[in-house]
Amino acid sequence: MATPHAVLTHAPEQFPAPLVGRPASRRLGRVRSGLLIGAAAALTVTALPGSATAAPGDAADAAQAAQLVADASHQLEIVSEQVNEAKVELERQQAAAATADQTAAETQTRLDALDGQIRQLARSAYTSDGFSQLDVMLTSTSADEFVHQMGTLDAIAGHTNDVVAEVAAAADEAERAQTAAADAEAQAQKSYDDIAAQQKDLEAKIADYQSQYAALSAPQQQQVLAADSGETQAVPTAVVAASGAAQKAVDTALAQVGDPYVWGAGGPDAFDCSGLMQYAYSAAGVSLPHSSSSQSQMGTPVSRDQLQPGDLVFFYSPVSHVGMYIGNGQMVHASTAGEPVKVASLDSMGSYNSARRIG
Numbered sequence: 001m002a003t004p005h006a007v008l009t010h011a012p013e014q015f016p017a018p019l020v021g022r023p024a025s026r027r028l029g030r031v032r033s034g035l036l037i038g039a040a041a042a043l044t045v046t047a048l049p050g051s052a053t054a055a056p057g058d059a060a061d062a063a064q065a066a067q068l069v070a071d072a073s074h075q076l077e078i079v080s081e082q083v084n085e086a087k088v089e090l091e092r093q094q095a096a097a098a099t100a101d102q103t104a105a106e107t108q109t110r111l112d113a114l115d116g117q118i119r120q121l122a123r124s125a126y127t128s129d130g131f132s133q134l135d136v137m138l139t140s141t142s143a144d145e146f147v148h149q150m151g152t153l154d155a156i157a158g159h160t161n162d163v164v165a166e167v168a169a170a171a172d173e174a175e176r177a178q179t180a181a182a183d184a185e186a187q188a189q190k191s192y193d194d195i196a197a198q199q200k201d202l203e204a205k206i207a208d209y210q211s212q213y214a215a216l217s218a219p220q221q222q223q224v225l226a227a228d229s230g231e232t233q234a235v236p237t238a239v240v241a242a243s244g245a246a247q248k249a250v251d252t253a254l255a256q257v258g259d260p261y262v263w264g265a266g267g268p269d270a271f272d273c274s275g276l277m278q279y280a281y282s283a284a285g286v287s288l289p290h291s292s293s294s295q296s297q298m299g300t301p302v303s304r305d306q307l308q309p310g311d312l313v314f315f316y317s318p319v320s321h322v323g324m325y326i327g328n329g330q331m332v333h334a335s336t337a338g339e340p341v342k343v344a345s346l347d348s349m350g351s352y353n354s355a356r357r358i359g
Contacts, residue, residue, distance in 0.1 A: 072209045073224070073336050077273070078320040079205075080263040083198060084274055085291040090191060093184065100181040107174035114166060213338070221338070232342045239309050239326045245359040246310025248284035253277075253324050253332045256341045261334045266290050271334040271341055273322050277312055280324065286359055292322040299358040312356050315349040325355065 213221065235257055241247040256279070259270055266275030274292040281288050288295055295312055296319045302311050307325045315321040323333030325346065334341045335348075346352070 081292050081320045085293045088289040088291045088294050097184040104177040107170050110170045241309040245284040249280040250309050252283040253280040259341045273334045276334045293319050299356040302355040302357045314353040316351045
C-alpha cells in the first residue's frame with residue numbers, strides 16, 4: 001500500500017520566486033489576503049489514539065483510526081485547494097498590475113509629447129513683452145507642473161485651452177495609474193508572505209498526517225482510502241462526449257488513470273484534483289485555473305440530472321474537490337493522497353455540490 005506523497009516536493013514550481021530584492025516597479029496586483037485566513041485553523045490533524053496499532057481483530061479501534069486519518073486527508077485537500085486559489089488570484093492581479101504599469105507608461109509618453117506642444121503654442125501666443133514672465137513659467141520640469149503654475153487658462157491664447165485641459169487630464173490619469181500600481185505591489189508582497197507562511201504550516205501538518213498514516217496497518221490504510229474516495233471502478237471502454245473539446249478532455253483525463261495524487265501537482269505525471277481538470281481541458285485548447293473553487297465559476301451551470309461526459313462535478317461546501325463526469329454515474333478524478341487517478345462512482349465523495357459545463 002502506497003504511503004501518501006509528500007505534498008511540497010514540487011513547491012518551488014508551485015509558487016513564484018520571492019519578491020524581496022526585485023525592482024520596485026509596478027508589476028504585481030492586489031491579492032485578497034483573506035483567501036487564506038482560517039486555512040490553518042481548518043487543518044486539524046487529530047492525533048491517532050494509542051489503539052491505532054491495535055490487533056487487526058479490534059474492528060472498532062481500526063475504524064476509529066481509519067476515520068481520523070481519512071478526515072485529516074480531506075482537511076489537507078481543503079487547504080491545498082485554498083493555496084491553489086490564492087495562487088490563481090495572485091496571477092490574476094499580477095496581470096492587472098502589469099496593465100496599470102503599461103497605462104502609466106503610455107500616459108507619461110502623452111505628457112512628454114504635450115509638454116513640447118504646449119510650450120510651442122504658448123510662445124506663439126505671446127508678444128515679446130510677455131516672454132520674461134513666460135520664461136519663468138517655462139522653467140518647470142514637467143507639463144503637469146507647468147499647467148499648475150500658470151494658474152489660469154487666460155495666460156494662454158484661447159486656441160490653446162483644449163491642449164492645456166488634455167495635459168491636465170493626462171497628468172491626473174498617470175498619477176492615478178502609478179498610485180494604483182504602487183499600492184498593488186505592496187498588497188501583492190504582503191499576500192505572497194502570507195502564502196509562504198501557509199506553505200510552511202502545510203508542510204508540517206502533512207508530515208504529521210504521513211506519520212499517522214504510516215503507523216496504520218495495511219488493512220487500516222486500505223480502509224482510509226476506501227472511506228475517503230470510494231472504491232475504484234473499471235475504466236469504460238468508450239465514452240462519447242457531446243463536443244470535440246469535451247471529448248478531448250475526457251480522453252485525456254482517462255489516459256491519466258493510474259498516475260499518483262500529489263497536492264498542488266498539475267501533470268504531466270502527477271495530479272491533484274483541480275490540476276487534473278486543468279491538464280485535461282488544456283489538451284482541448286481550453287484554459288482553466290488550477291483551483292477547484294475558481295473552476296466552479298467557469299462555463300455554465302448544469303443540473304445533476306442533465307450531466308454529460310466532460311462536465312466538471314464539484315464536491316463539499318465551500319467547493320474543495322472536483323472530478324470529471326464520464327457517464328453512467330461515474331467520474332474520473334484525482335481523489336486523495338495514496339490513491340492514483342481513478343474512475344469512481346459520482347456518489348463516492350459523499351457531498352455533491354454542483355456541476356459546470358465547459359465550452
